Amino acid sequence: MRVLILTLSLLLALPALAVQPDEVLSDPALESRAREISKILRCPVCQGETIDESNAPISRDLRLYLRERLVAGDSDAEAVQAVTDRFGEYVLFEPPARGVNWLLYLAGPVMAVLALLLGWRFVRSRNLPEEGPARLSDEEKARLDRIMRD
Numbered sequence: 001m002r003v004l005i006l007t008l009s010l011l012l013a014l015p016a017l018a019v020q021p022d023e024v025l026s027d028p029a030l031e032s033r034a035r036e037i038s039k040i041l042r043c044p045v046c047q048g049e050t051i052d053e054s055n056a057p058i059s060r061d062l063r064l065y066l067r068e069r070l071v072a073g074d075s076d077a078e079a080v081q082a083v084t085d086r087f088g089e090y091v092l093f094e095p096p097a098r099g100v101n102w103l104l105y106l107a108g109p110v111m112a113v114l115a116l117l118l119g120w121r122f123v124r125s126r127n128l129p130e131e132g133p134a135r136l137s138d139e140e141k142a143r144l145d146r147i148m149r150d
Contacts, residue, residue, distance in 0.1 A: 030070050037066055037076055041083060041091050050093070062087065 038052035045056040051063055062083060069079040083091060095101045136144065 033076060034063070034067050034070055037079060038063060040080070040093055042093050044087065044091060062091065
């Protein structure tokens, strides 16, 4: 039972392992702000993880830079903007809906509508009534009669 509890507690602590003890700020309020901001910034290497969860060296650099900005007195928005200016919009999990980013926001709904239209058209084309039965020529009728008699 103790092994199970220990294993579960270690699994729950895995995301916290990314932030190294030397990165933690002495001011708990600033550290709390840094952790919250770190949850909205993407690791450029891992792509699916936040910088708070990632162990990649670039994520460590991002976390340190973010903490430097907060210690310098930046607000949360200013710190995020500084990180974005330095590393690009790619580090944002939710990039702003402007410019080329509209393609990201509109691509999903447009593809869904296109898929529905294509599916509807496919289903409709399968349900169209076929032309009536083909008419047999006189020669074919005679041949069929011979086959049926035999």
